[in-house]
Amino acid sequence: MVGKKIQAPKGVSEYMPPRSDVFEFVRQALIDPARRAGYSLMELPVFEDTELFTRGVGASTDVVSKEMYTFTDRGDRSITLRPEGTAGVMRAVIEHGLDRGPLPVKVWYSGAFFRAERPQAGRYRQFYQVGIEAIGLDDSAIDAEVIAIADAGFKAIGLTKYRLDLTSLGDAESRAAHRKDLVTYIATLDFDEATAARAAINPLRLFDDKREEMQTAMAKAPLLMDYLSDSSRAHFDQVKKYLDALGISYVLNPHMVRGLDYYTGTTFEFVHELLGAQSGIGGGGRYDGLMAELGGQELSGIGFGLGIDRAVLAAEAEGVIASQEFVSDLMIIPLGELAKEQALKIAARLRHANKTVEIAFGDRALKGAMKAADKSGARYVVVLGDSEIASGHVELKQMNTGATASVRIDSLINEL
Template identity: 65%
Template structure:
């Protein structure tokens, strides 16, 4: 009889399993917490959408749409795409549910997997994990600064220090058309290969985003948007910088910064960590003033970001930051006999209802094996219950770090352990 096939995860899609998954949770939740502190409410998005949403919203000339999307026909023959980014889906949801007709700005945050067909390498996956926020409906430089500051606070709250913020302005409708003509004229005068020349005709800004070293050298003297800003766009950018100064957010103006999506206007930014090598970006975003109208909604502006959970995790590792997540539990129960197991199962339920994380030694292990399991669990306390304890109405408790041991009346075990964990600072209390 042949052996069954052993399956592996698809190429370029990482698994996060214990104990390393604890660090993943810390990073994701830390980035989300920074957004919630600034008043961003949760939105949960579909993992796939109509393909047209991304083609129109992200831009057909982008690498994301032309080369990287996972697109397929569903059983009804409809073309759908696994989401490659979050902003277009958020805008669709805001329009569909009329959120833009309420108080503005609409401030939303989200997290989860996104999908791009890229060559897998360290820090670049085909299923990437992101945390994002969007602030929709108000064109205010102070809001731009807030969005950037939320990302900066998220990284710093995790203990990350070796990153830098780069930003620029990509102009607005009053200056982009003239700049487009200047850039297009410059590019079409260069000895470009035919695919790049065609891209220059369709969307010349995309050429500046090309990562090929030979092309980067060729366009080194290309005109820069920041040198051709209108008075209004310049004033907007200067005010953003002023607010960032007031918030204490350090930055570098990078006139050559170009993001990979078509919808960006005005403020555009990226967070970079040199400890990651070629894949140095850990997050970024910008303003997208015409996107909602382009998707059939009101003519409202917006700004947001996407931060890479995977990349941030790698950056923290590169800096040697301890990524140990919370232990698996606070209390570990060790039953000695069937009657003790039945009682400990009930006690575990009571402790969990009180907000403690509790695990038990299952499978009839001996004391030695069960206590080893307790040590591995990361619990702070072990509860040991045997027939003699049941007869006396008590339960043994051991502090697994100090080795201190004492007995607790069974009727008091929930209250005493809850108090001790509150006093000592449990890693996680579930309420």
């Protein structure tokens, strides 16, 4: 009796070969600029105490109120699969005393995150991100560097059809002055009960409401950018000056608030023009009160989260990643047991020299093995039999042209 097939849960993103090669290329392209800027890896659990997110992310956000995967474990503790990365990083920095050492603390992370959303293209219940955090200094140059690292990652993939939206959510003084007038404005509007409850906790959340009627209602609402204190405005002006010096273009978007309550000051989002409704491919900002909220020092920080899934979709939409970028350098077809042993040794030497080498296993006939090599996309193929081993030479075939050349086995590295 054949058992019933088990399928993946609805709304998860899975990557099978050859598309998984694209996924890994994109992930590494987003990580490498952070490494080159001196950021170190931080590996964190995928589940945390639920309170970390209710306090850190904000009870009024959709993430906390609607989208978290929360359960009670066997110890009767409330546990949540991480919906974002910054709160967990901050918890770890406080717990392990990194904030007591050299500042800023500069870390990067990558992995799976979870939100109970309605699945659609580019919006998954399990999704993947690369993120960085720079914690401990309130310096506008760090803001610019963080944005530049994200921009460099997208450029390394080859993306061009995106823009950077930029704003400032100000300091406590700025937000207090703005909140007073915003509350007065929204008091004239008629909301449903759930929206009114969110507005009571954090009225800025109304700017993040994507419903058309809410967009219309908030179109004339007072904007926080018009209430920036002198120090907030000076900080933001300096960030823009640094971005101009780096040649990074941006669009000021005073309506942007992002989906997490901890953002303050510089806030940004990268938007791709070919992805439709799910156009955000990454974003972040400054979070100057988050560490204190989670029981740590009064230290500022800034970071971002870049969506690997959406960056893959953007790369595919732009057609910037060719499949041949991920093929093998060489396929070896061994004919017989002695040839198979020699093929393993040859492959080991070439792999040690950073070449990607495959072996046609399974004792297939030469014709079938050549078909497999053609399908694999390998750039070169050699057939290895007793005569080749005895002579020390193989016929190296370039698959895209069909050209062949006699090459010494010990010189293969020079021809690939």
